[in-house]
Amino acid sequence: xxxxxxxxxxxxxxxxxxxxxxxxxxxxxxxxxxxxxxxxxxxxxxxxxxxxxxxxxxxxxxxxxxxxxxxxxxxxxxxxxxxxxxxxxxxxxxxxxxxxxxxxxxxxxxxxxxxxxxxxxxxxxxxxxxxxxxxxxxxxxxxxxxxxxxxxxxxxxxxxxxxxxxxxxxxxxxxxxxxxxxxxxxxxxxxxxxxxxxxxxxxxxxxxxxxxxxxxxxxxxxxxxxxxxxxxxxxxxxxxxxxxxxxxxxxxxxxxxxxxxxxxxxxxxxxxxxxxxxxxxxxxxxxxxxxxxxxxxxxxxxxxxxxxxxxxxxxxxxxxxxxxxxxxxxxxxxxxxxxxxxxxxxxxxxxxxxxxxxxxxxxxxxxxxxxxxxxxxx
Numbered sequence: 001x002x003x004x005x006x007x008x009x010x011x012x013x014x015x016x017x018x019x020x021x022x023x024x025x026x027x028x029x030x031x032x033x034x035x036x037x038x039x040x041x042x043x044x045x046x047x048x049x050x051x052x053x054x055x056x057x058x059x060x061x062x063x064x065x066x067x068x069x070x071x072x073x074x075x076x077x078x079x080x081x082x083x084x085x086x087x088x089x090x091x092x093x094x095x096x097x098x099x100x101x102x103x104x105x106x107x108x109x110x111x112x113x114x115x116x117x118x119x120x121x122x123x124x125x126x127x128x129x130x131x132x133x134x135x136x137x138x139x140x141x142x143x144x145x146x147x148x149x150x151x152x153x154x155x156x157x158x159x160x161x162x163x164x165x166x167x168x169x170x171x172x173x174x175x176x177x178x179x180x181x182x183x184x185x186x187x188x189x190x191x192x193x194x195x196x197x198x199x200x201x202x203x204x205x206x207x208x209x210x211x212x213x214x215x216x217x218x219x220x221x222x223x224x225x226x227x228x229x230x231x232x233x234x235x236x237x238x239x240x241x242x243x244x245x246x247x248x249x250x251x252x253x254x255x256x257x258x259x260x261x262x263x264x265x266x267x268x269x270x271x272x273x274x275x276x277x278x279x280x281x282x283x284x285x286x287x288x289x290x291x292x293x294x295x296x297x298x299x300x301x302x303x304x305x306x307x308x309x310x311x312x313x314x315x316x317x318x319x320x321x322x323x324x325x326x327x328x329x330x331x332x333x334x335x336x337x338x339x340x341x342x343x344x345x346x347x348x349x350x351x352x353x354x355x356x357x358x359x360x361x362x363x364x365x366x367x368x369x370x371x372x373x374x375x376x377x378x
Contacts, residue, residue: 032062032163033069038156041085042076043095043140045107046131046161048286049305049341051077052084052312053348057189058164060088064190068159076144078104080287084312086196096283098143107131112261115223132169133161182347191348194290194312201284201291210274211248216293218252218301219264219320226302226362227322228262235362236264236320243300244272250296252289254280261304303342303359311349316356320365 033039041059044051062068075082075089082092096104107124111131114120123129126137136158148156168188219236221228243249251273253263266273276292279285289306293299294313299306303319310317342359349357 031067031069032159033157034155035069036071036155038072038074038153039068039070040074040076040093040144040156040158041089042159042161043093043143044077044161045095045104045126045133045140047108047305049308050132051081052305052308053191053341053344054168054189055161055164056084056088057191058168059159060190060192061188063088070157074147076147078286079282080198080201080284081290082287083194083196083198083201083290086194087192093147094283095143098146099139101282103139112223132165134165135162136160182343186344186347191352192312193314193352194294197294198287198291201287204278204284204288205291205295208276208278210250210292210295214248214250214274214296215243216252216289216296216299216301217249217266218289218299218306219266220253220261220302220304221264222261222302222304225261225304225321229322232322232362233264235365237267239300239365240266240273241270244270247297248272248274250274250276250292252276252279252292252301254285261302264302298355307357307359308345308348311345311352311355311357314353314355317349317358319357319359320362321359322362 044055046055059068072091073089074091074093075085076093076095077084078095080094082089085092103125107126107128108131110120110124126133126139127135140160141158144156144158147153217240219240220226221232226232240249249266249272251266251268253265255263255265266275268275276288279288281288290309290313293310293315296315298316298318299310300318301307301320303321307317307319346357349355
């Protein structure tokens with residue numbers, strides 16, 4: 001009956017209702033937490049991109065608007081990303097100190113198998129159908145309880161990513177069907193540059209003896225981003241070889257990533273390409289990569305979640321993808337695999353620092369212009 005009623009409601013009325021609901025949730029969102037209790041943010045178990053351009057900015061907006069009440073805030077994530085939460089959280093909890101990395105990786109491996117058409121269980125080990133966390137699992141509750149016990153935290157509440165996903169997915173759908181503008185959708189988030197430099201990672205990178213001027217690179221293969229093939233591997237290798245004649249390159253790829261991607265390792269026999277074995281340590285790999293990108297002239301690599309990180313560090317990015325996008329333009333070839341996310345990324349780059357954010361099909365690598373000073377590969 002309800003579905004029949006929905007079908008006869010005129011579309012303008014539906015759009016008006018969505019705008020009213022969006023306005024209410026942004027102007028008067030619920031108040032979370034308690035001023036007399038500590039507040040745990042997370043645990044964040046999803047992909048890097050969603051954490052950077054949705055989860056952290058969403059929580060920042062709530063805090064800015066006075067909708068998060070707390071005594072102390074503990075951010076729970078993985079890979080040593082405490083400086084991502086600078087100015088937001090008082091403390092950082094490393095997930096991989098409390099959860100076996102095989103359990104942590106399971107949702108990513110399951111996601112990869114599903115994207116390849118393989119049959120997978122309906123739910124992952126954390127009780128979700130996708131990487132997005134729509135419910136909190138026993139594993140997550142036990143992690144928080146163990147940390148709280150170890151640090152004598154008696155009274156606390158949890159602000160779980162499910163709070164965000166329920167709202168963001170709803171309004172993102174309205175934006176994608178043109179019921180909301182990007183400007184309206186964007187009001188749910190507060191984007192700020194990462195100004196905190198973690199001494200731990202600064203000292204670790206100091207010991208790497210990296211070149212003074214360099215470009216960071218991170219290429220990997222994924223069924224929906226950059227398809228693994230001999231052709232694409234040759235495109236990447238040719239591009240890096242030409243780029244290395246102009247610039248020194250620091251490779252951020254690791255032989256065994258913690259998520260569902262397969263790394264494309266660069267040619268370390270090339271004297272202008274530098275390897276960073278340190279980032280193979282899973283509990284610190286993102287912290288080290290963040291510090292390296294912060295010191296670089298910019299990042300080149302596969303278009304994906306990490307593509308948004310340079311924006312928060314004031315650096316440009318050049319991202320490549322291949323022909324697994326859903327939409328194809330007859331004149332331009334394959335378009336972005338995630339057009340709405342890519343539009344949001346470009347908006348964040350422009351809003352934060354006016355830095356270039358460019359994406360292109362890997363097949364068009366030979367027609368690229370000069371994104372980094374003195375590094376033209378044409």
